[in-house]
Amino acid sequence: MTAPLSPAPSAAPGAEHTLREIAQQPELWRRVDRAVAEARPRLDAFLGPLLADPRLRIVLTGAGTSAYAGEILRAALAGRTGRRVDAIATTDIVADPYGCLGEDLPTLLVSFARSGDSPESTAATEIADALLGRCAHLVVTCNAEGDLARAHRDRDGSHVLLMPPAADDRGFAMTSSLTCMLLTVSLAFGHLPAGGAEPLAAAARAVAEGELGERVDAFAAHAADRVVYLGSGALKALAGESALKLLELTGGAVAAWADSSLGFRHGPKALLTDRTALVVYVSNDPYTRRYDLDILTEMRAALPPGRVAAVAGRADGLPAEDTWLLPGAEDADDAALALPAVVCAQRLALRASLDRGIRPDNPFPDGEVNRVVQGVTVHPLLP
Template sequence: MASIQTTSFDTIHEIYQQPEMWRQTYQILLDKEKEISEFMTSHYNEETTIILTGAGTSSFIGNILEFVMPKYGFYSVKSVPTTDITTHPEAIFNKNKKYILVSFARSGNSPESLAAVNIADSICHNNIAHIIITCNENGKLVKEYAEDNRLILILPPETNDKGLAMTSSFSSMLLASMLLFDVKKIVNKKEGIDNLYKKGEYFISTYSDQIKKIAALDFERAVFLGTGELKGIAEECHLKLQELTDGKVVCLFDSFLGLRHGPKAAINEKTLLVYLFSNDDKVFQYERDLVVQTNQQVKPIAQIYVSQKKRSTGNVVFDLEVLPDRMNFTEFDAILYVLIGQLLGFYKSIDLKLDPDNPSASGKIARVVEGVIIY
């Protein structure tokens, strides 16, 4: 395992522990293979819509899975934040349809997470079942909602991050869901998990110092770009950097193609650009064209290349090239990309003389959301 720097901050420990958490998460899902299979057999058929939900970072897991789950044979899938279910449930649920609601929750105590389950039950009655993936065995989602139509998966206690920012909780819940929805093949995935562990260790030990140097640059904005499931990873990266810097760095995310349609106006000479490149060669052509065009129009303060393999982007020069996937490709490699946002966020927080574990000096944001009244 990569050596963890001597520091009192929980956040960096929670970032560095992720490869081990991924191995432990795999073992938890493997041990529950029979229970998961029986639950899916009982509650899922071709008429079932799977709703993926959570708030903030937890909701981004669903945005990623929308692109992943068709690979496992699930096409009727929607990612809907608990915040939207709470306010507009009638736009989400039809009482005559069949659903599985998958709730992602670090603490399991967020008001909207609890409300989403209650609202879904009140509308759908016997037409809904629940999968709860959480990092807290003592959360209300576990304690108050353990019923016959629930599958509850509790991840290693260390994934219940103590820091404000979700790090190991995010990546471990994402991995758990990828294993869950392909549970029939879970026994054969150990080699892929072992490779993911090694790649995570390599990423952290090889690139942390270089990312720290990039974080010390005087950028005021950051834009993260990804395509398909990597757009959801870009979404998580943008939030990590923005919340860990208490909004002092304003961040955006988009797809490479989507950036052209207006958001590119935000890029200036004080912008850090982070490209999460696709492994698909056809998709990469679209991404490369955007990079070349952008560099012809503006000179950002720095650019980071993150990819599973090195490919040409013309004459564009990158300030950092992150290539963590020199070992065999695995289906889980997209998870690795989140490390760039987490590490940038941590080191930029330090650079700005903030407390990464509690960067919000004014209390604008908190580890578990506060001030929400459910009506």
């Protein structure tokens, strides 16, 4: 018998934080929507002059899950702002600063960080300031007392956006912290309008509390020893985050891979065995969707029954069986669709962890992988 995501916390020892943090997302998104609306005058005063410059480059950055946040939003923000938008992980900026920031353009560095205490978080902002003639900073974080927030809260040219305190996940893996930061930046740049969180929250609630979530649990209960996530565009980035979540919450007991719907055939398809499960995020874009449906049909023929699932906002072209349809998300673009869709991945990873006797709040009790990364030495820039 699988446990739902919204029981009393005592229902799953070792999962109390992760259970709560997945289940709380719909309500947190509503709070974020209201908070960004209240902050709109200050946000416009900060962003307006920057976005008025046609040469502005926006760089979305973070590490791990926070890096995937930037990748999910990149194309949507480029379309919304009409400016060049790049998603570059802090880990890449720190390791290859001149390769990432060697072009001296007016830049807005948007930093996603749950804690803001990872060494690369502050180092990336310092490197950007050192290499670029004009660099402003939008810091999006869950921790008001983190190193990143404290470094930028009183600085000219910086603006700090704080998530609701409950979004600062206490569990090992980023869940509500990711989605709150994604939503905040979507709203801040006008990709989603004020009030735009409501239909997405309703879809996420169907995963967290309803029959749809039970279907995700049932899929996870298959004894797959590897899971592949596929998607296109923004949903390819979501596939990467989904694979990372499964690796984290199962302590590496389930191998996970992510790729694009077209790219998977070019070698990575060798991963498939009869113990592989596969999830395809199906785009709402009518052209891109065709490629997702093609790979979905191919994989359903290649894998045993019940091993392939589709996550979608629209039902057209999809059989009802093994399709996780997100209610009310049929008109969302793919960056917005990623918000409720990632809750499916979070729930699947949590279920897989619990079914293997792992404690998802701390899947690495020996400390070989840490909630806030350790062991990084940031070396000084060379001329």
